[in-house]
Structures are given as structure tokens and as C-alpha cells.
Amino acid sequence: MKIFKPIAALIIFLFLSISQAHAAEIAVIVNASGPLVSVSEADIADIYLGEKRFQDDIKIVPLLYPEGAAKEAFLRETVRMTQKEYKLYWTKKIFQEGTPIPKTPASPADIINTVKETEGAIGFLPKEILKDLSGIKIIMVIGIK
Amino acid sequence: MRLGIAQKLSGVFLLGVALFAVSISTAYIVMGDLSNTIDESSKLSRKVNLIGNLQLSLNKLVIPVAEYISYGDKGERDHYDKLIMEVSVNLEELKQQKGDAKWDEVLSTVSNDSVKLGEMIVDILYMDNPVGNKAAAQLMKKVYEFSERVIGEAERFHRLTIEEMKRMEEAAKAKRRKANTAFAFILIIAGIALPLFSLYLSRYVTRPLLALHKGVGAIGEGRLDHRIDIKTGDEIEALAEKFNNMAVSLEDAKKELDRRLLELYTLYNVSKVLNTTFETEQLLVRLVRDISKNLDIHRVMIMLLDERTQELYSASFTGFEKEGLKEVRRKIGEGLYGLVVQTGTGRLIKDVDSELGLAKVDILSPDIRSILAVPFGRRDRTLGLLCAFKDRPGTFEWYDLEFFRAVSEQVGVALENARLYLETKLQAITDGLTGLYNHRFFRERLEIEIERTGRYNHSLSLIMLDVDHFKHYNDTHGHPRGDELLRELADLLQKSIRKADLACRYGGEEFALILPETGKETAVSLAERIRKAISEHPFPFRETQPLGTLTVSIGVSTFPTDNKEIDGLIKKADDALYRAKSEGRNKVVGA
Numbered sequence: 001m002k003i004f005k006p007i008a009a010l011i012i013f014l015f016l017s018i019s020q021a022h023a024a025e026i027a028v029i030v031n032a033s034g035p036l037v038s039v040s041e042a043d044i045a046d047i048y049l050g051e052k053r054f055q056d057d058i059k060i061v062p063l064l065y066p067e068g069a070a071k072e073a074f075l076r077e078t079v080r081m082t083q084k085e086y087k088l089y090w091t092k093k094i095f096q097e098g099t100p101i102p103k104t105p106a107s108p109a110d111i112i113n114t115v116k117e118t119e120g121a122i123g124f125l126p127k128e129i130l131k132d133l134s135g136i137k138i139i140m141v142i143g144i145k
Numbered sequence: 146m147r148l149g150i151a152q153k154l155s156g157v158f159l160l161g162v163a164l165f166a167v168s169i170s171t172a173y174i175v176m177g178d179l180s181n182t183i184d185e186s187s188k189l190s191r192k193v194n195l196i197g198n199l200q201l202s203l204n205k206l207v208i209p210v211a212e213y214i215s216y217g218d219k220g221e222r223d224h225y226d227k228l229i230m231e232v233s234v235n236l237e238e239l240k241q242q243k244g245d246a247k248w249d250e251v252l253s254t255v256s257n258d259s260v261k262l263g264e265m266i267v268d269i270l271y272m273d274n275p276v277g278n279k280a281a282a283q284l285m286k287k288v289y290e291f292s293e294r295v296i297g298e299a300e301r302f303h304r305l306t307i308e309e310m311k312r313m314e315e316a317a318k319a320k321r322r323k324a325n326t327a328f329a330f331i332l333i334i335a336g337i338a339l340p341l342f343s344l345y346l347s348r349y350v351t352r353p354l355l356a357l358h359k360g361v362g363a364i365g366e367g368r369l370d371h372r373i374d375i376k377t378g379d380e381i382e383a384l385a386e387k388f389n390n391m392a393v394s395l396e397d398a399k400k401e402l403d404r405r406l407l408e409l410y411t412l413y414n415v416s417k418v419l420n421t422t423f424e425t426e427q428l429l430v431r432l433v434r435d436i437s438k439n440l441d442i443h444r445v446m447i448m449l450l451d452e453r454t455q456e457l458y459s460a461s462f463t464g465f466e467k468e469g470l471k472e473v474r475r476k477i478g479e480g481l482y483g484l485v486v487q488t489g490t491g492r493l494i495k496d497v498d499s500e501l502g503l504a505k506v507d508i509l510s511p512d513i514r515s516i517l518a519v520p521f522g523r524r525d526r527t528l529g530l531l532c533a534f535k536d537r538p539g540t541f542e543w544y545d546l547e548f549f550r551a552v553s554e555q556v557g558v559a560l561e562n563a564r565l566y567l568e569t570k571l572q573a574i575t576d577g578l579t580g581l582y583n584h585r586f587f588r589e590r591l592e593i594e595i596e597r598t599g600r601y602n603h604s605l606s607l608i609m610l611d612v613d614h615f616k617h618y619n620d621t622h623g624h625p626r627g628d629e630l631l632r633e634l635a636d637l638l639q640k641s642i643r644k645a646d647l648a649c650r651y652g653g654e655e656f657a658l659i660l661p662e663t664g665k666e667t668a669v670s671l672a673e674r675i676r677k678a679i680s681e682h683p684f685p686f687r688e689t690q691p692l693g694t695l696t697v698s699i700g701v702s703t704f705p706t707d708n709k710e711i712d713g714l715i716k717k718a719d720d721a722l723y724r725a726k727s728e729g730r731n732k733v734v735g736a
Contacts, residue, residue, distance in 0.1 A: 005212065067222045084271040087222065091263035094233040095256045101230050104223050 025127040026070050028140035029112075034119040036060065037137050044140070045078045047122060049089070050099040055120060062102035063111050063123030073144040074124045112136065150380045153349050157342050164338060168331050175324040182317045189310050192242050196302040199235040203259070203299060206232060207292050210266050214285055217276045225270060229263050239302065251301045258295040265291060353381040361388055369396040408548045411439035415552055419559030428563055429461040432556065436533070437463045444513070444534035447556070448473065448482060450527060457482055457530065464534070468510045481507040482518060486527050491519035491553070493546045496538035514538040517545060521553035523561045531556055576650040578628055579635035587649035587657055592711055594661050595704055605704040606668030608658040609718040610638075610675070613696040613730040615654035622686050630684055630695070637682055641675050657718075665703040665735055672699045672733040680731060696731035698722055707736045 028044065030036040035056040039047070046052035047062050054060060065071045067083060075086050090101045105111045111123040116135040127141065148156065206228050209221035236259065240252055265288050275281040353375045360373030369392050373385040418431045433445040444464030448457045459473040478487045481503060485492055494500045494516040497508050508516070515535040522528045531553045535541060574586035582590065591607070598605040612618075612634065619627035631654065638648045642658060651657040660668050680696050687695040700722030708714040717736040725734040 005218075064226075067219050083222070084267060087225065087267045087270075088264055090226075091229055091267060092260050094229065095236070095260045095263075098233065098237050100233075101226050104226060 024144060026065075026074055026124050026142040026144060027127040027130055027138045028074070028122070028124045028142065029115050029130070029136045030122045030139050031115055031117075031119050032135050032137045034058065034121070036120065036122050037139065039122075039139065041078065041140070044122070045080075048075075048079050048102060050093055050097070050102075053099070058120040060120040060122065061114070061118050063114060063121060064102045064104040065108075065111070065123070065125055066104055069144050070124065070126055073142050077142045147378045150350070150377075153345075153379060157346055160338065161342060164331070164335055168328075168335075171324070171327045171331060175320070175327075178317075178320045178324070182313065182320070185313050188242070189306060189313070192239070192306050193303070195235060195239050195242065196299060196306065199232065199239060199255070199302070200296050200299045202228065202231040202235050203262075203292060203296050206262060206266060207288055210269050210285060210288055213270055214275045214278070214281050217274070222270050225263075225266060229259075232259055232263075244305070248302070248305055251298065251305065255295060255298050255302075258291070258298055262288070262291050262295055349377050349379070350381075353377050353385070357381060357385055357388070360385065364388060364392045364395070369399060404544065407439070408544075408551075411436065412548075412551060412555070414439055416555055419555055420562075425560065425563045425567070426461075428559060433461045433463045436531075436552070440533075442533045442535065444510070446473070446509075446532040446534075447529060448475075448486075448532065449529040450477075450486060457486055460529065465509065470509060473509065480504045481516070482530055482532070485518045485520050485530055489520050489522070489527055491517070491546055491550055493517050493541055493543070495541060498538065509534065512536045515541045517541050517549055519546070519549040519553040521557035521560070523557050528557055528560050579632055579650050581635050581639070581656070582647060582649040584649065584651055587647075587651060587659070588711070590647055590649075591659055591714075594659055595711055595714070598661065598704060599709075603662050604664045604706070606660040606663040606665060607702045607704070607714055607718045608660065608668060608672050608675075609651065609700045609702075609715070609722045610656040610658065610672075611698050611722055611726070612654040613698055613726075614691050617691060618686070618689070618695075621689055626686065633682075633684060634679065634695075637679065638675065641678055642671075663703075665701065665706060668701045668703060669733060669735045672701050675699070676731065676733055692731060698725040698730050699733040700725055700736065701733065702736040 030039070035058045036043075039055070043052060047060055052060060065074065072083055075081050075083060079086065081089060093099055094101055105114060105123075108125050108129045111125050112130070112132075115121040115123050124142070126144075127138075130136070130138075206225075209224040209228065212218060212224075213221040236252070236256055242248075244252070265284070269275065269281055269284050269288065272278065272281055356373060356375055360371060363371040371392065372389050375382045375385040414435050415432065418435055419428065429447050429449075433447055436442065437445045442464075444462070446462035446465075447460050449460040450457055455477055457473075457475040457477070459470075462470060473482070475483045475486075477483050481492065481494075494503065497503060497514055497516060513534045513536060515538050517533040519531045520527045520529070521531055531549055533541070533545075533549065574582055576583040594605055612631075615627070615630075618630060631650075635648070635650070635656075638656060638658070642648055643660075645661050646663075647659040649657045649659070660671065663671075676697060676699055680694050682695070684695045687693075690696070700718045700720065702708065702714050702717035702721060704714050707717040721734040721736040725732040728734065
């Protein structure tokens, strides 16, 4: 616990500094050759609400971004919930249905790698961070207000 | 129930196997229970583990709140995600543990309370400016309290688990007791059964086999009277019986062999006697003695047939001392013995009491119970009987009859040989025509008598006798008549002499008489009597003799007076004879 806190703080600080410095758009990315290349907005919402867990028999792996403007924007556009509402929703959901909460990877690089490597992965992050788009497809772009 | 050896052994074996099977099954069941118990135990400890994990994760939930209130770090919101996920996972694992209604109830309560707790925490986490916020702190206190409550709820899992553990312990104890009972039972049964098996096997297998082994060994060593005593009602008993039968057969065979051996031995001895004894009297005596001794027959008798009188008479016997038996005489065809001789067939009377038509007088002693009578002879001529007697009935068997027949054959041969021997002997020493001793014998005998007489310092006289005008008789009436005359003369001489005297044919018409223990006077006196008797005897054609009747001239000499040597003695008698002739014949002259 004592080790975790400083590292988490550092990482989050980095995230925030990066995201807030150049924050303008969020890209929603999926695996380029995965089954999610042509999901709809409604599907994305379902995914992030834990309602849709498989696509073409492939397990969907939804990924979150740390607390912040990016996450807020994303949630607002997709599931139309605040971060708090989202958390409360999931608090209920995991106990009632046992569905796992979407994971929040440690760094943006992890998000990118996971999406590249996992067929059913879907995540979002500030568009600027995305440099190398190989194996990744941007399916949606959301503006941060 | 008659059980064969295979069945007995199989039975014992099967019982043993059954006992073993029961033990193994019990052990298997116990082992099964034991592994179940271990499994349950593991499950329980896993449950305990999971409950601990749940409580830990529930505990951890308050950390992000505390941090947030202290430092306002929004990152704690993401931290919350992980922690609440942990609680959920733990709860999920507990859900998978099998539980009863109580367990499910606790699960449900904890689940709902976790949601509530989570919501409370989220509320605080999304407050702006939580640091130093009194409201936040108060909410925090509520969170702590609630958290305690939820953890307390989770504690009920523990209690339920403990209850389950206790139940398991009880069940395990009960099972152990059952197992102990089962094992004790098996031990007792084994403790009773195994000695019983041993006893059974020992009695029905080992000991009989040993008895068989010993018995066969004994019989094999030659102890044929040994009988194996086994009563197991199975193949071993049957085998023992067979061995016993074999021993009986062997014993019988041995007895038979012994008997035959004895017979052969006796036959051999008898043959030896028969073939080495030529004197009939000696022969008969030795025969009855040998047969009696060798065959252990107390009473044996040999009867001979007197050709002249056609009567059987007892020639020798043994074993009749008590009865003082003197002689047994029977006519041919008379009684037992007479019939045997007549028919020429041996008779075996096993029991005189049950024999009809047996004359009492033929049972030569009141002690006799069994009689064996066998004839012996040569060609068609029966020479006599061989008889054996026993004091117990039924002691003679058919093979005794056979044996005696064999012996009697030999006896017949031997007696014939004895007779021939005698004949031959006689032939050697007798004169064929007259039957008197011949010249050779005369000389031999004279020598012996002289020697004996000399030893005892007695006297012996010699008479030389010559037929007067024999040549005239022969020429007148022919040689056959002459021979006949000599024969008649010889007979007369035999009748005239005493028992101890010997009459011999000295020459053609010359005779010599040896008179042992006789002095000159007596001899001369006897010679005179003989001369007279001859001159008076109605010999055929005696009238044609020159002297009107048949006469003899006699010379007498005496030992030792006239001469001490054989030749001298003879010469003296001869000289006296010559004087008798020259003095007119029909005269006795002493030397």
C-alpha cells in the first residue's frame, strides 16, 4: 500500500499533465483486426456498461482511462453518466451480477499495447498520444469540452 | 458331509480369502472416509482462507477514502475500482463454496452491504475539497462503522464454517468409531478363525499327511504289520486305506513266500536225507524227524506196505511219545489209511470232528484234530503212506497237501533207490543161484569176524561142506536139476544155522559156514546135525546117488586153536574136509 501510493500518484500526474497540456480530442481505439472494428456507439455504451461482453464469440476487453477530463468526456458521450454515477453503477453491478469492472491500465502505452495485442480490446485515450497506429483502428473521436 | 482334500483346502483358503477381503474392504471404506474427511478439511480451510480474504479486502476498502480525505488525491477513485473488484471476486469465490441456506443468507447480506458500503465510499470519493471537511470526516466515521458491520457480517461465515467443522469432526469421530468396531470385530474373528483354520488344517491335512508319511515309511521299511490310521473322510483316508491294503497284500505275499521258502528248504533237506541215506530204516527215521522239525509238525508217521501180507504197518513215527504208540497196522482199503493206499490219492482232513465216516481208531490220539495222509510209491506201485497230524483244526491247508505230495514223490524215489541199493549191495555179496553170501563176502566177513573174535579172545569155527558125487548128479539129471539141488541145499543150510551164523557158497558145490562165538565141540556137533539133516532130506532123485541118498562131506576148523590166520584156518578146514572125503564121505571131520 505504501509503495503503491507514490507510484500511482506519479503516473497519474504524468497522465494529467500530458492530457491536460494537449487535451482536445479522445480517440476510441480497437484492435484493427478484431471484431470491434465496426461497433456502433450504442454497442460501445453497452460494452462499457458490461451488457455486451462478447462479439463474434471473442471476449471483449474494455479499458478505461484514469479519472479525469478524458474519462469524463468519454463517459458523457457514450454511457451518458458522470464518473461518480458510473462508479456507483458498477459498484452495484459487480455485486449483483459479478461482471468485472473495466480495467484501468497503468499507462497509455499499456492501453495501446493491450489494444494491439488483444482482439476484443477497446479503449480510449487522448488522440495526441497516439503515434503509431499499426494494428489499431480509431473508431470514434470525442471532443473534450 | 464328506469333503475331499481339495475341498477342505479350498474351503480353508476361501475362508481365509474372505476374511482378508472383508478386512480389505473395511480398510478401503475407512480409507475412503478418511480421504473424504481430508477433502472436506481442505475445503474448510479453503473456505476459511476465502473468508479471511474477503474480510481483508473489505477492510482495504476504507483505505482510499481515508487517503482521499487526508490528501484529496483523485487517483484514489481508480484505486477504489481495484479494491471493490477484489471484494467482489472474493465474494464470488465464497459463492462457489457449497453452503446451506444460512450460508446463502450471509452471502446475500454481505453482498448487499458491500454495495451500500461501496456507494458510501464513492459518495465521499466524489466530494470536492474533502481535506479538512467536517462533513466528509463524519461520513468517514459512518463508513468505518459500516465497514465494521460488514466485516462482522462476514464473520458469520467463520461461525458457519466452524459449525460445519464441528459437524465434520463429529462425523469423523463416528466413522472412526465404526471403523474401530469393524476392525475389532475382524480381529476377533481372525483371532478365532485363524487358530481354528490351523487346527483344522493340522487335523485334516498336516497330521494325516504326517501319519501317511510315517506309515508309508514304516511299510517301506518292511514293517508290514503297520496299519495307517487316518479318519478324515477324504482322499488321504482313501490313500491310507490303499496303503494298508497294499501292506496286507505284501504281508500275505511275504507269508506265502516264507512258507514256500520253508517248503523248499524242507524239501531240500528231505531230499538230502533221501539221497544220502540208503539204509531204509535209517532213512525212515531221519525222514519223520526232519519233516517234524522243519515244518514244526509235532506228529509225523510213515507207513510201509508189506508186499507179502498186503498190510500197512507203521515203519517210523515221531511225536507219539505221550500216547505210547507201538504200531499201527491196517489192511488195504481199511479205514482212512487203507483207503489212501488203495486209491493212491492223498487225503486232507481239516477237522476230524466234522469229518463223517472217519473211524475213531484212525485218529491216533484224542488230541489230534487235523490229519494229512499222502501215499508214495513208484510207477503204479504204492509203497506206503506219509502222514502228518496237528492238534488244532484247520491248520493244514491245500498247500500243505501239495507239499506233502511233492515230498512223498521224493520218498517213493528214495525208498526205491534204497531197495535197489540193497539189491545191488546184496548182489555184490550174494550168490545169484542160492541166495547165500558169495565167496568174496565170505572172505571179507571171515576176516572181520576173526579180528573181532581175536579182540574179545573168543572162539570162532569154520565149517567147510562139500556135496558128495555132485558131478554124478549133474551128469545124470542135467545142470538145471543140479542147480535146483544146490538151491534146495542152500535153503536147508539157512534153516539149520543159528541167527549169528553165516552160510556162504564157497565154490561150485562147496559151502562154507562161519560160526562166530563157537568152539570146536559145538561146531562139530552142529556139523553133524547138518550132515544128518541133509542125508535125510528128500532131495529129488537122491536115490540115484552112489550112496543111495544125497550126502555131504564136512570139515571143521576153529580159531584160534587150529589157526590164527584166515588162510590157515581155511586150509585146516579144507584138510579136514579132504580127510572126510577120503574116509568114505558123508562124514564130519574136525581139524
